[in-house]
Amino acid sequence: MPDHDRLRRLRAHAQALAGGVREASAEAVVRRVFAIQAQDAMAADLGIRVRGRDITAHAIRTAYEEERSIVRNWYMRGTLHAIPSNDARWVLQLLASRILAATHRRYQQLGLDDGLRQRSDHLIRRALAAHGPLTRAELTEHLTILGIPPDGQAPFHLIRHAALTGVLCHGPQRVGETTYVLLNDWLPTTGRFRWENDAALAELARRYLAAHAPASLEDFAAWSGLPVTWARTAWKMLAESGAITEYGVLTMLAGRVKELAGSPDTPDVRMLPAYDNYLVGYRTREVSVPSLHQTRVWPGGGLIRPTVITDGLAIATWTRGSGSRSIEVDAFEPVPPQVEQAIDMEKEAVVGFLRPTA
Helix, strand or coil, X not given: CCCHHHHHHHHHHHCCCCCCCCECCHHHHHHHHCCEECCCHHHHHHHHHCCECCCCHHHHHHHXXXXXXXXXXXXXXXXXXXXXXXXXXXXXXXXXXXXHHHHHHHHHHCCCCHHHHHHHHHHHHHHHHHHCCEEXXXXXXXXXXXXXXXXXXXXXXXXXXXXXXXXXXXXXXXXXXXXXXXXXXXXXXXXXXXXXXXXXXXXXXHHHHHHHXXXXXXXXXXXXXXXXXXXXXXXXXXXXXXXXXXXXXXXXXXXXXXXXXXXXXXXXXXXXXXXXXHHHCCCCCCCCCCHHHHHHHCCECCECCCEEEECCEEEEEEEECHHHCCEEEEECCCCCHHHHHHHHHHHXXXXXXXXXXX
């Protein structure tokens, strides 16, 4: 196993989080890391910001809504991610059937049988065609026609079902609230999928390694939500094509194996949002977060706190102060003045991003 310092720096560099690497646009960030965790829309924006060079919230909205170069929807592990728009369909085709199968028991618990889900997809399609973009509350109102109670989890699961069956995707924000649009209207089809079947599986693994390596096939399975047997198939295909190479017991893309220079003269400090890819993109955590402090990042209940990293190593958690005008940092241990100065610069950048008119 490579030592943790070298491994951490390689991974952080791949994620545009170390070595001074920053991408020039929201689209470039998402294309580099392939998928940004997006359960929380603001956290997703901050995840793009931290990997970019002076990317504003307005620029991110432009990428989503005007350029439509990135799109937010349910993908890996059935959770919300922002991915490049021209990858939306083949990734959905690869993952959706497993996500739907994994949700089947919940559908039964909510009384959402196959026929009702199909009628819901049809109703949502007609509603969005006639009245879209629509918010969750507006779609829920339409679903009451089918006898769906407006409270509870049934409306959410039916909206998510429509996304997984290719009916809808996330569209423009309306006064800060998410809306949904027809996928084929928002992102017009360009014909055949870019990759299908096993070729799509291998391509997903290749994209994962480009953004997360050095990593293992078990890491890929944990990130994607796919079975380890599928991951083995992907690894075998990549190996047979010469696309990957070993890095100790881990794997990297061929041609990308390079030893980084010695310890950087200037620490690269970044403020990651909650649920960031860098913290959830692997099966284990010890490379990025010291074991002594892992409960401060993962306190339980599914929460993953915003984290400060230096050259890929978590050194603190952070929270937004009142009114987004201040950032409070809770360091795991005392930090040297050079790192403290870099943290202050990142705090200023985050506050400016959150309150651009302040």
